[in-house]
Amino acid sequence: MNDKNEAIKLSSLVDYQIGSVVSREIIKRTTGTITVFAFDQGQGLSEHTAPFDAMVYIIDGKAEILIEKESYVLGEGEMIILPAGKTHALKALERFKMMLTMIRS
Numbered sequence: 214m215n216d217k218n219e220a221i222k223l224s225s226l227v228d229y230q231i232g233s234v235v236s237r238e239i240i241k242r243t244t245g246t247i248t249v250f251a252f253d254q255g256q257g258l259s260e261h262t263a264p265f266d267a268m269v270y271i272i273d274g275k276a277e278i279l280i281e282k283e284s285y286v287l288g289e290g291e292m293i294i295l296p297a298g299k300t301h302a303l304k305a306l307e308r309f310k311m312m313l314t315m316i317r318s
Contacts, residue, residue, distance in 0.1 A: 223272050227251040229308050234258070244318045250311050252276070257304035267295040267315045274309025278302070 226249045227235045234256050240247040245265075249272070260279065269278060270292040278285045278293055279302045285293055286306065295301045303311075 223249060223312060224310055227310060229253055229310075232256070245314065245316045248313045248315075250313065252303070252305040252309050252311075254305050254308045258302060260300050260302040262298055262300050263295065263315070264297055265315050265317045266297045267313055269293050269295060269303070270312045270314070272310040272312060275306045276309045276311065277304045277306055279304075 226239065227237050229235070229251045230253065232253055234253070235251040236248050237250075238246060238248045252274075269276075269287070271287045271289055273289045275286065275288045278287060278295075279300075280293070280295060281299050281301075287293060
């Protein structure tokens with residue numbers, strides 16, 4: 214990202230790649246990060262924990278998000294909080310893009 218103030222369409226920041234997960238960090242600070250991801254269908258992130266709260270916002274497509282083994286299906290315009298210390302995983306039910314906001318303080 215550049216430091217110039219301009220309006221940017223979130224979905225244009227990452228492109229889908231066949232069989233891949235693509236990410237682009239758009240803000241990185243000691244207090245948190247904002248990263249945009251593009252997941253091809255069937256791709257995902259395996260179960261893990263993080264020491265900080267995070268928010269997932271679905272830009273387009275559809276994803277299954279597991280939090281402590283409970284399933285949530287999210288689509289375009291929906292968001293969910295991933296609580297610190299709780300196991301979570303993501304899977305692309307269809308290709309999807311998301312914005313992940315991680316708060317470290």
